Amino acid sequence: MAENSVILSVEEEAKLLQPIDEYVGKIQDQIDALRVDGTDQVNNISNCIAIAKENKNLSKEEQAKLIAEYKQELEKAKSVENANKQEVTRLIAEAESYLAKHYNSEYYDIVAKSCEAEKKAENSNYDKLKQELQTEHKQRLNSLKDAEDIKAEKYNYKNKLFDAQMAHESRIQEIKDRRHDAFMHKFHLIDLLRMSKFTFAQKRIQSWENYKYSFNVAQFLYKNGLYIVIIMIFIALCIITPMVKNAQLLTVTNILNILQQASPRMFLALGVAGLILLTGTDLSVGRMVGMGMVTATIIMHNGINTGSVFGHVFDFSAMAPVQKALLALATCIFLTTMFAMIAGFFMARFKMHPFISTMANMLIIFGLVTYATKGVSFGAIDAAIPNIFIPQIGKFPTIILWAAAAVFVVWFIWNKTTFGKNLYAVGGNPEAAAVSGISVFKVTMGAFILAGILYGCGSWLECNRMIGSGSAAYGQGWDMDAIAACVVGGVSFTGGIGKISGVVTGVLIFTSLTYSLTILGIDTNLQFIFEGIIILAAVTLDCLKYVQKK
DSSP, X not given: OHXXXXXXXXXXXXXXXXXXXXXXXXXXXXXXXXXTTTHHHHXXXXXXXXXXHHOTTSOHHHHHHHHHHHHHHHHHHHHHHHHHHHHHHHHHHHHHHHHHHHHIIIIIHHHHHHHHHHHHHHHHHHHHHHHHHHHHHHHHHHHOOOHHHHHHHHHHHHHHHHHHHHHHHHHHHHHHHHHHHHHHHHHHHHHHHHTTOOOHXXXXXXXXXXXXXXXXXXXXHHHXXXXXHHHHXXXXXXXHHHHHHSXXXXXXXXXXXXXXXXXXXXXXXXXXXXXXXXXXXXXXXXXXXXXXXXXXXXHHBSSBOSSOBTTBOOBOTTSOHHHHHHHHHHHHHHHHHHHHHHHHHHHHHXXXXXXXXXXXXXXXXXXXXXXXXXXXXXXXXXXXXXXXXXXXXXXXXXXXXXXXXXXXHHHHHHHHSHHHHHHHHHHHOHHHHHHTTOOXXXXXXXXXXXXXXXXXXXXXXXXXXXXXXXXXXXXTTHHHHHHHHHHHXXXXXXXXXXXXXXXXXXXXXXXXXXXXXXXXXXXXXXXXHHHXXXXXXXXXXXXXXXXXXO
8 A cells, every 4th residue: 555655647747747847947938038039040040051052043142142141140149149148047057956956856756766666566466467377277277188278278378478478568668668757857858948958967867867778687698798708707817817827917017918919919800890891801811910020020120131032132221220110011011902902802893702812812922921931030120110119118018009099090980981981881781882872892992901001000010019020920810810809899790780999899808818818828729719619609699689680
């Protein structure tokens, strides 16, 4: 009985809200009156100017005359707006102050308490109904002898339970909607007062409320379960490492080392991510790194190279360190972009699966570099070059800034340019994109060119980080690392789905895991097992999402 007395009817709830709406409504009327000749006119005239500028039926003279007249009216409206601005601000503050004092205590808190009691009563009724259905079902089963009748009764019982569950969930959702609507009505009033120009705090409150309203435990675990498991593994490693190796894993030095190792790999993952976005991939990334490392080491070597390329020994010792570094960067980008374009051309022009075109690239690059260099390592580079381009400032490795810059640039390309929008469109549905006027060929080639540039930068950075030691075999397995990072980061092989933040997360996850397992002394071969399991789990979740959409 006590719970029922707390539960509000629709009429009672409306009665509670009425004085609040009336009070704020009166203030809103005053604000609207002040805005008629001011803010409203400014908005109307601004729209008229925009329309006049796009009106092709007007001559230039007519257009200029009309716009000039509008601008005169606009100045008058702005002067009225400015004259009323202080009074409007005061009225908004008065209304918001009233809402802060009265809305929760006189309306929302009461509605929330009513919804809680209503939810509790609904749960109790649902449990009672299930019990009744179960008792009725048992009684009927006891009275039945025929197998078909028993089977039919069990079927009917399941249907009744299902219907009861659906009705219960619908009722619970109605209660949830009622509480949410009561909470958001306050911001509806503020929206009218402020003309949708909320303060930062008001935006955050609404965002948090909407998150709580739409939050679903099952969906949250479905989307983030893999990350949670990986974090738990990492926490376990942080606990185990001090006991096994008598050393702390989670230290500033280790974190910086992880970020340093992840920086060149970030370039590679960002390049591959653009291709996966087009439902593609790139198996030649590792060999691109090997080619770039060899190229950069040869050019940035201190003195005459000890090895040869096609029998020719290069000597760039006459060049200044900066010149050698920039030449090496440009050459790496040229070579990786050229090979990436080749793979992209076969995919874009002949609809060849990127698995085939990039696998061919992988074999060609490895064979060419190994044959040209006889598989030898070219030793160290000029030590002055890393000190110039990726110096260590205290304990901070500035190579991290290169990765951060790459992340920003690719994020900007993906999210703020026409090419980025077209990339998502082609990845999502190439046929529809082509019909809408997007060149699928150009977008595909653009994605491979961008990937090639990133591969070149990444291999050059890795050469600086490792002080050279370039060989054709370097980078083996990096293709799988880059692809795995993208997949774990949520870049979908179904195309058109992925975020830069996901790629960054994926790279950091794999680099952190590898680094942690290495410190712990886990065999490299076992590390591959961990990586394979994570990839399987990530792709399985991605496939399940695709199946659900279908």
